[in-house]
Amino acid sequence: MRTFRIMIRYVLLISLLGMGIQIKAADRPNVLLIFFDDMGYGDMGANGASGARIPNDSAFLNAKTPTLTPNLDRFAEGAMRFTNGHSSDGVCSPSRYSLMTGHYSWRTTLKKGVTGGYSKTFMDADRFTIGKLFQKNGYKTAMVGKWHIGMQFYSPSGDPVDLGNDAKVLQKNKIDFSKPVMDTPYHRGGFDYYFGTPASLDMPPYAWLESKDGEVHMLTRGGIVNNDQEVDFSLAKVATNKDLAEGKRFGRPGVNDPDFVYADYLQVQAAKVTQIIAERGKDGAPFFIYVPMPAPHTPHTVQKKFEGSAGWTYGDYVAQTDFYTGEILKALGDPNDLKSLAANTVVFITSDNGPESGAYKSSLKANHDANGPWAGRKRDNYEGGTRVPFMVRWPGKVKSGSTDHPCWQGDFVATMADVLGYPLGEEEAPDAESFLPVLVGKKMPEKRRAAFIQHSSSGQFAIVDAAGEWKLIDGTGGGGNKTTCDADNGETLKKGTTCGTPRQLFNLKKDPGERVNLLRDPSPDILDKEQELYNMLNAIRGNSDWGTDGSSNVPR
Template sequence: MMRHALHALLALLFAVPLSAGNLDPARPNVIVIYYDDMGWGDMGANVASEFAVPEGSKYLEAGAKSLTPYLDALAAQGMRFTNGHSADGVCTPSRYALMTGRYCWRTWLKRGVTGGYSPSLMQPDEFTVGKMFQKQGYRTAMVGKWHIGMEFQDREGNAVKIPKYSAEVLAKDQIDFSRPVLDTPMHTSGFDYFFGTSASLDMPPYAWLETRGDDVHLLVDGALVIEGEVDFTQGRVAMNADLDERKGLREEIQAFARDGVIDPTFVFADYLQIQAAKVAEVIAEREADGQPFFIYVPMPAPHTPHTVQPEFVGSAGWTYGDYVVQTDYYTGKIIEALGDPADPKRLAANTVVFVTSDNGPENIAYHSSLENNHDANGPYAGRKRDSYEGGTRVPFVVRWPGVAEPGSVTDHLCWQGDIIPTLAEHLGVELGEREAPDAESFLPVLRGQAMPEGRRQAIIQHSSRGQFAIVEHTGRWKLIDGTGGGGNKTTGDADNQETLVAGTLRGEPKQLFDLKADPGERENLLKNPSPSVQKTAKDLYNLLNQIRGDAEWGTDGSSWPDR
């Protein structure tokens, strides 16, 4: 395979037949590509990397300062947000919030994540972005990692309640895998079609699930890579006898993966290629029928296990770097399937592409990257799990032809739930009081205009252990309601020194930072505050309590207290 250069994405030479598709700018198509554990500094467009490209790298040019040439090219075609955030420092709560525009701590999940067998966080009547698009006549699809819960059944058809990482499901005959899976994205969240996995790529069951008629089933032979091409034709509904319950998966794939149920043909390293091929298939269907579409593409990468296909080994020079290169490459294949955004006859010209990540980099990725002169969280303190900036400030790119100026950059403070009201505003959809209650539209920013006067006052940043932080809407003042990062036992400071230790949640003193002057959160201003700083901290704390409901772990409500 030839080395790709930055112009590869722009050339866009594919074998996709030209057709009209949906080209109505009042009803643009939408794709959301959602990375797993990609740090702010992993995207080359955000900050140049100092790693050395190995001689003979197939996918990176000699002397390249980025692991993500495809993503960088996409950013050059749209708007890059340098202050875009996930809702939380870990997977599940960020994904729930992206789908609903509602912070996850307003649900029963106050800390941590769900697993592959966990029940759904979604309520049957809950508003989601998928349902919003369905009501507007869009065809909706989700391809990839869900991780918000679903319901498996036993042999009597009862909902299964087992440990989320159970490794003895088959041995104890706890699940009848031939039965339909319930409470999937198709059932709860407004997706007409679902192809993907129940949770992270280190959580069983390791098998593809797919919409089959009115049901969703776990498959065996669900997707096979044969001589470099993906074959979806052999998939069939799995019977328990078709599946293995493998022990020693960590050693078998030479990367972290919990033991458990697996389709014997499931290849971890092929996930991203299969995902990209399926998304391209869905895009081709919409190109043929001309219907507007919304596709949610949550990738399982570059989260562990860092399973690199053989052709990508050595691309960057260390395993995590190679995996980021592979992730970027298959992102490019998805984008390429849309065609050239400069060609008004191609879908790309009328498709909004959002690309972002659920949280900052994982510990092992962060440390192995530093050893290779790559800083996965950039100039920020903290990483995955923390409520320091490195935990939730993530890659955030929007390509919207005719709306977002190509190559533009903004430091507008936003979080991923804001995608919903942004699209709603463009579509003329009036959101109800309970719909995306913590979000606001940033459509004016995309149009190069000022935000309106009446705005949401702040956003909340949340850690894996339930610590709250609040940043007022200008992006300057940030108050952390605790004495540490609220996630990792120790974490890196802005100079990549492991000096920040876990503290007391909702402890005294709290932490106050001026992010405009100190984006690395080096100086806690509450250590020697002036009266004006004391007032700022008090006002922020009062606003935090107003938004979260003045409860220890947060309650239902809205970030718009006056609504």
């Protein structure tokens, strides 16, 4: 078996050499993965200029340049930008799980919706993750930011709890916050170091957590911004219930560290990532850092210095998000400097789903189209729900430009396994397909998976064929929001009935805005195409309305 694996690795290495990628053990690329929360395709200027009028006195944006994301736009100039890159789902938790594992979340116990701040994890302990991939290949791994895949808190008597977003944990003495937290990214994700928060910034508990000496604890004073400049991590200590408060500050009411400043989250996060990058620069170890931001998801807690940057609150928050993304990228150095970390770092930047309804609607009033040219938004099966910012930069290896290659975020796991010459096992990232050929300007192999899945917040399925041409939605509407937007920003579309008929069939090559459901007045050929895609969908999801253990049949 060992000899067989060595032969496989040799064949994969030869394949990589044929693609123009030459990887020596000492030259393994560092990897930085930045994952936004609710950033829509149209929020990023590189995907199309904003129509918003930038204030002349904006401190962070240029009034002459209609964009909210100058740092991302500069990054895009040196990256490959995927115009048909997707999240796996229309909401947070399932997208994050699938990004980490290359395994669709609806194959787990999470069939719809999201987890809460105190929810137990739905990630199996032995589930292969991208963090574990890098650990197996000698990398130092770290995660800084929002997890939202569940973790295990404990009661004062030591019993595990599963409390969702319970607002009265302290009042009713349901959790002992001094106890170690389990099933965190440190335990399940393959991360040697974790500093972050359990879930969204509108879900308790509102405090930083950190791994140290083999345990993960919730902190008080985890990261303090001094004089609007430096971040002080030296004051952090393990929190006890007496250190915490309970009530409403932003988002849902619940437990919070009184010294936790919501608006400072991105600055604290960027400072911690910068610190880790500096440490890796000194020791020379290859690293993988996962940076899931809680922004621009609600609450839109804008630091004072960013207020008025764009002219409306959500726009200001996107500008703030872009700025701290730029600070993280700056820590890598100049990608054109061969001696910099950036020169040998793969950077993948993307978002978990499309824009939130409130953010989208407030942005329209400012003449900014957060979901771009697509129908639908966060939660929906329409393209605006899952077609998101999606860019990869690898200086000297990946040419800059754009591609319409259709793929989803779990494919990054398989792509990096391909780069490292790591042969994925049958249960390792089973739904993921490497897009390394696309990155290096080659054609995808003839033998490929037939399609990939888009999933809505209510559990509705859509399937897109490998060519990105045909899309079938297994229901009569978007499967997410009660009402949602069409491609012309009219609020004309509805949630519909999951698994209801007539289903919706679109030719995305001819009709990327999903304006014409071809099943409203189908020809025999269209009915045949519907049946072909429906059979394909059932083969992948396991012939179950909610999804089970079917197979994506990805060639290995």
